[in-house]
Amino acid sequence: MATATDNATPAPAVARREAVPLSAYVHLPWCVRKCPYCDFNSHRAPTDLPEEAYIDALLADWALACTQENRTVDTVFFGGGTPSLFSAAAIGRILTAIDDRLGLAADCEITLEANPGTTEHARFADLRAVGVNRLSLGIQSLDEDCLRTLGRIHGAAEALAAIDDARAGGFDALNCDLMFGLPGQDVERAMRDLDPIIARDPGHISYYQLTLEPNTPFYRHPPALPDEDTVVEIFEQAGKRLVAAGYAQYEVSAWAKGGATCRHNDNYWRFGDYLGIGAGAHGKRTRADGRIERTARQRWPTGYMSVAGRPASITETRVLTADDARFEYLxxxxxxxxxxxxxxxxxxxxxxxxxxxxxxxxxxxxxxxxxxxxxxxxxxxxxxxxxxxxxxxxx
The missing domain is CATH 1.10.10.920 (Arc Repressor Mutant, subunit A)
Structure with missing residues (x-):
């Protein structure tokens, strides 16, 4: 039987809860076009994006999420969808509401996901001005054929320009999302994706393998993907290049230079708490009695907006058993x-x-x-x- 050196009793529930960091996740569910590999709760944006109505719904949802909560928010993450479709003023309204209700930590990490095809220099500067201090650019590839197959709306030149524009807009904290194991990709093509990103020296690179998720067009009609040996070689060669450039792998798909780890994602990985608002958003919270609760919001945007701020917007509440908690933690x-x-x-x-x-x-x-x-x-x-x-x- 494997045991530790002692069998101390965990701290009381209230003390445990107060010590658990709290984050906020804000889901903005619309994209210009739905990518065929994506299984996130995202929807093609209407011609007239209901920005004001959706932000009003988010603010009502935040008031509901904050019930019986008094911890300061350590990190905020705007995910999607494509959050960069929303104006900086809209993002600023949400941040103000979060700060008014619970308060943003003095060193709060505030990340927004951006698509290189829906951003411009002025937009980056405006986002920085309202408090966003970290950008995550969904580059995915620099190979024009791969980008077309993936359904991306940007090209390689736009992706690289977005990195430069983000820096010019005042963002020192920058992540680049890059995928590997793409249709038709070999090691050489994969390194042609990675090398120009490394050369632009973002502090953080998320490097993850394309997977065929159920309920996606790629799952129903799979493209021809590299074999397993090629995928392993791509990842090993990428790792060598990243290490040589000064990056350290701190999570399966996350590489960072000193001090540039994503604190928000690290809070997920370390079983921290987070309040999730928006269509389809998930949340995790430690209750005052020490029990751990997971929640999910109404997924469809129009349905969500009609009930946001009311209990009807929460479609699932689940209290974890001890076995659930052990498994989910690890x-x-x-x-x-x-x-x-x-x-x-x-x-x-x-x-x-x-x-x-x-x-x-x-x-x-x-x-x-x-x-x-x-x-x-x-x-x-x-x-x-x-x-x-x-x-x-x-x-």
Missing amino acids: LNGLRRRAGVSREEYEQRSGLCWAELGDALATPIARGLVAFDARGLRATDRGWRFLDTILAELLP
Whole structure:
């Protein structure tokens, strides 16, 4: 039986809750065009985007989400959809409302996702002026054929110009999203995507493999993708280039230079709390009694706007069991290179560290995870078998 060196009792519920960081996620659900690989809750934007009505709905939703909440917001993330379709003034209204209700931390990280095809220099400067301090650019590829296959509305020149414009607009904190394992891609083509991004030196690069998600056109009509050996070689070669350029992999798909990690995403991976508002937004909160609650909002934008701010807008509320909490914690925590610390695990899950060791006895014995009195992480071998490790914990 695998155990830690002692079996201390986790802290009381109220103390645990107050120590859990709180973030805000704001979902803006419209895109110019729906990409065939995307399974997010996004919808083609109408000719007349209902910006004011949707922001009004978000503000009502925020008031509802803040019920019985008093913690300061450490990070805010505007996701979508394509948040850069909205005006800076609209984004500013939301930030003001968040600050008025709960307060934004003095060093609050405020990220907005932007599509290179829906942005311009002036828009970046305006977003910076209303408080957004981190941009995440959905570049995905610099290969014109791949961009067309992926259904992207921008070209390579626009993508690279967006990086330069973001910098000119005042953004020092910048992430570039890039995909690999694309249709027709080999190692050489993949490096032609990555090298120009590295050369522009964003502090953060999200480098993730294209997957065929259910209920997407790509899933129903799969494109010809590279074989597994090619995908592995692409990722290994990319890793070497990123390390040589000064990036460190701190999560499966996330690479950053010193101080440039995404604090918002790291809060997800470390089982922090977040209030989610907007059509289809999900949230996670630690209740005053220590129980962990997950919620989901009405998905369809028009339906969401008609009930936002009322309990009817919440379509799902689920309180996690101990087994659920253990599994969900490690589902994300083991994606981090640093793994899971004992202190955070007991504080944020309310579960006993020694019992986690018991649950992971088989992966520990097989050398897939390293476990002691202070922490848990996947070993170099286990890093390639995260699904196997997690299968041991399925509720």
